[in-house]
Amino acid sequence: MKKIFKILGLSLLVFLVYFSYTTYPKLDLISGFSAKSLSSGHFIDNRSQEMIENGDNDIELMDLAKNKIDEKGKFATSSVYGLKQRKAIYREGLGATLINSYFDATKPYEVPRRTKTTTNLAFPYGKKEPKDTTFATIDYAKLNAAVANAFDKNGQKTKRTRSVLVIYKDQMIAEKYDTGFHKDSKILGWSMTKSITSALFGIMQKQGKIDIFKPAPIVEWANDERAKITIANLLNMNSGLEWDENYDGISDVTKMLFLAENMSQTQLQKPAQFKPNSHWNYSSGTTNLLSGILRNQFKTHQEYLDFWYSALIDKIGMNSMIVETDMTGNYVGSSYGWATTRDWAKFGLLYLHKGNWNGEQILDESWIKFTATPTNTSSGNYGAHFWLNTGGKFPDVPKDMFYCSGYQGQMVAIFPNHDLVIVRMGLKEDPEFDFNGMLSGIVGSLKK
Template identity: 55%
Template sequence: MKILKRILLLLVITVTIAVIYNYPKLNILAGYSAKNTASSVFVANRSLAYTDKTDNNFSPVNLADDKINENHKIATSSAFGLLTRKAIYREGLGAVLTLSKEDETAAYLSPKRKAPDHITPYPYGNAAQKDTVFNNIDYNKLNNTVASIFGKRQTRAVVVIYKDQIIAEKYAKGFNKDSRILGWSMTKSVLSTVFGVMQYQQKLHVMDKAPIDSWQNDERKNITIHNLLQMNSGLQWDENYDEISDATKMLFLERDMTKMQAEKPLTGKVNASWNYSSGTSNLLSGIVRKQFTTHQDYLDYWYTDLIDKIGMNSMILETDLAGNYVASSYAWATPRDWGKFGLLYLHQGNWNGEQIFAKDWVKYITEPTPTSNGTYGAQFWLNAGGRLKDVPKNMFFADGYQGQRVYILPDQDLVIVRMALSWMDENQFLKGILESIK
């Protein structure tokens, strides 16, 4: 009997130690699942069953038990019954993880939105486009190339736009032109564009020093907004989604996501230490907020002066609990609206006759960041280093987790949107589309 008791005691101690050791991981696991569930169900209008089967169906997130409360628009996720996280939906702001009971009923502001234009044809409105058949396009090759990345590649949507005309469009089962899809880190490119708009309006200049009070008494005072946009500040940051890291702690444990990167020390040299950092993007979102007198003005500006101005009316930018747009990760929009974003850059900031940002902003965001080997600009990814060998080197793109892409090919007058749950052979896909246009 004594031996049995000792074995049971040892087992209890072992389990207790395992729970304590893994508790932070469970917290993030349940947090990811709750947030993703709330956004998928209440922002994208998918069912809980579909969300669990697709978006949350990977290890270890699939170990969480998800539930939703339709009436109160709350998602809960439990990690083995040991820990439960909640995410709530707030009108106009999307879903957010809660950190206290009070968060569920706290008052909040929402951005004011412009009504969609359903009269003007796409892309300058949301009405049906005026179809044009181009004699220089091999439509069979084009459609076969598009179809090749569905199925096992888990592609959800592809939109190919040539000379402002959708020439190919395909959706996976359950998706259509009105389906909102998360862009993940493509949100960083939206953030960059906000800086382009603000600079064009002379509200700030990206070469100015970053307005962070806590940096003014050390070497960090030399960091510019430009350095932050290029992710070349030299600040410490761990961007790792396979374990507990700066990135996962920020997204799933922080009330104010703009602060975490600001608190990090320099571990590299300013303008000579490229390091991809979602924390930097959220720090930049906080810098945008500082340019406005009121929180309402900050919330409205992203829509009035950019998103709704170019008719991306489906887009929803989600905020953290402190009311900051999570510029690293959380923009939802239809594939067609993501296409409009690409067209704004294809037309060098001109939208149907109105200049939204300066023409030279495109040159700025596509200038390779020092030490990035030609792969990164100002919150956009580049092909300047020729990584995609069969694609023009001046192609640039917004890039998001699991293969979200908006490719802009200036010389070909082409924008390509791809939304998915997994990566693909980008070079082969883009090569096929380019070869279909003579």
């Protein structure tokens, strides 16, 4: 009997050592991700806890989290084996914020002032339903087949597409949703939010309020090698700053998203590893640094909060969108933009039309060109916070396509020479989801 207990004790010790080394350090991230996802999905899009746990949180290790939603208090909590409990609070206008034990949830806070104008126009330029338009230049059988093929059949969980929307010559020609989702469902764009952040710099540049080709206005860099880093370098992700964008464990990006109070400071504090414009390195920290730079262009925090919506989001009718903030009230421009599929499509149309929105020039044409110009050392895959197909990542898709891209396969794809925008939202990304097949199939339905 003693031998059995000795073996059991040794086995338990081995397990505890293994757990402590491999999993315990991740508990903050697991419970943090789970609480944030639950609070956002429930309070922004009215999803049930079950739907979120079986959908948004259906990724490795997330099943370890035990979750709870407090309807009255408007927050969600998560823990793992009763350890490392995390809390994410929801505040109207700011979305859900993952907080720490020092955060004062009773402190007054500012929210963006929004103007949601309505017009008597049909989608995409108004709130009325899209016109029922038929084009002789479209093979609708091919189009519908390509869209339908993007979705799982009953019971499958391989493609995990939530929505696909196609706009051709300003008219919606296809729109399809998975079970549980519809035209009013707000879906997290993850890193597609980076492209929103980029657009705001384009607006500031057009207004003459900022020069992206000058050194970034960061006093902490003034007396070292980082002083030469420009805003353009940051937008192109080739600043040369150190950064680890790894979502499989504890890294710069996961510590920023699930532990940091002020996410705009995380990249700012990193040293330079390379000279600017010599090394491309994708970094969510860079985008939140840019959000902090934007904040410093305004005298008050209220002006900063308002600008994102008044200058861009509400101006082009993306009225469903909400960009969430960190604990300091700065927008998490790297990752936390929510909107309906239709509103994500509007953002694509703005770039398709070279910065013009129904007659108003929101962005200069030169900004669109800058956005879609390959960043040095990116192998033709990246521009200014937009991804490119110049390098042929999708071999059967036109190389002039450029696109917003987010974790788990969110995409707004823009085809300048086809007058086409395609949106896909889901939970699987390339190569698990065949973007090349979907995109080429839709483009191929347009008759030459």
